[in-house]
Amino acid sequence: MADEARWYVVHTYSGYENKVASNLEKTVENRQLQDLIQEIRVPTEKVLEVGTDGKRKEVERKTFPGYVIVKMIMTDESWYAVRNIRGCTGFVGPSSKPVPLTDDEVARLGIEKHEIEVSYKVGDSVNIVDGPLEGFIGTVEELDVEKNRIRVVVSMFGRDTPVELELDQAEPVG
Template identity: 70%
Template sequence: MSETAARWYVVHTYSGYENKVAQNLEKLVENRNLQSLIYEVKVPTELVVEQKEDQQKEVERKLFPGYVLVKMEMTDDSWYVVRNIRGVTGFVGPGSKPVPLSPREVENLGVEKRSFKVDYKVGDSVSIKEGPLKDFVGTVEELDAEANLVKVKVSMFGRETPVELELSQVQLV
């Protein structure tokens, strides 16, 4: 089977067991050689700055406490392996039927980073392909491939205005 058939599923865990479930699942996949069924395990987190007693501290916080995301092909074997990890209470979905995340949900959660190959660079003239500024032409000021953003300076009402867009929203003129 291939990774293209794999989908992201949400696994419900006991609160506080997310990292332990992820570690145990990764170890089990490696030990039983199940890389062809279970591809990735993630516990989505974010960095948050906390203020405690006049000190700021960066803390990693779970975005979805009690949940682990698993990219896998849903077969009886893979379902059984994930379902029987200590700390897992089940898959998210009606009854006992796991429901995969839609591509849009995966994108919105930022689980998978999509990379774009762009044929423009800073200083190039580009045309905006979509959005409220469609068909406007501007100059690329900044490229941020990791954040999937490009800053373009567009002339509107006789003024140069910086606009932030996704990489896929512009094309080389």
């Protein structure tokens, strides 16, 4: 069995995601399993919806209906605790054998947010260190730390061209 916590995907009845998550949290608390089952998440995203009356409103929608993501150390006890939650149909994996998400999948799904230290601000010159414009130098026009985006104006062929990059694709000049 694993000795370090990994992210696993748990399949639930559709519409039971929040119920399964809260029941699992209660079970973890009651059985003192905090060291084995560390985090329980129902992935959601904020979406702008236009109602029948034409008004826009922001609603939170489940990114993966029917699934709950759990960070846990896989042992017989933790497997049993998750598997026996009402509304849970099992782990995602071949023949219900739990398969942890890879680090790449965790990053792509945005489950774990990695804080990126930004040592530049709007107006600073930055060197592009990754992507098709690697080696170019540009000026920071816009910075959005929450969305991990930066807009840099690069001079190409005698024209200023705005380029969208991720925060870690640029570093300060000097």
